[in-house]
């Protein structure tokens with residue numbers, strides 16, 4: 103376990119709905135806020151209940167080291183997130199982190215590709231890169247317009263933004279990966295992606311065919327977050343398995359056996 107790991111009964115500062123089924127929880131966690139980097143995650147567990155017993159992993163959506171808070175963005179889909187949804191300001195949750203590795207600086211333009219609940223680490227990365235020389239392009243996909251969440255933060259960071267929806271209700275009608283080739287034609291770039299496995303597989307296929315460097319933030323069920331339970335493994339291309347929690351969650355696209 104990392105010496106840098108901070109464990110808290112963190113005070114919830116806000117827990118606001120930002121779109122249907124999507125909420126952002128801000129919590130006071132100064133030591134995590136001081137160290138969290140884009141791509142890293144925290145484990146969060148409701149206090150005072152055994153249901154659900156296990157914590158869940160959430161990518162850090164934003165962190166303010168000065169004010170001492172972090173945010174996670176979550177979709178309300180199961181018992182754990184339905185319990186989290188009920189939290190109000192001043193209540194406490196159990197949180198520990200930051201965990202895992204982080205994105206590395208881009209070579210050339212940074213192209214961020216996100217789908218589903220893969221937005222949080224990319225949004226944090228876009229905010230981080232806003233203070234650098236890197237040009238940032240963000241491509242976000244969702245099933246339909248109402249599930250395109252968190253776009254304002256990408257705009258506020260100065261990123262160019264394009265969207266895709268399966269039903270054509272906003273942006274390009276089709277897959278978000280359909281938008282990638284044109285930007286890869288436009289010059290040297292590093293791709294960063296987070297989202298459902300089929301989307302990541304598609305990104306990996308595209309960047310490998312072009313020899314473009316890419317870092318993909320994987321999601322996996324995580325019971326411990328610190329390498330102990332082996333519940334989060336994915337097959338490595340070179341053989342064997344990687345733990346998403348401690349070997350990732352950020353991997354080179356070429357590292358995984360897709």
Ligand code: FES
Nearest residue numbers: 327329331332347
């Ligand atoms: Fe337990 Fe990764 S979550 S080993």
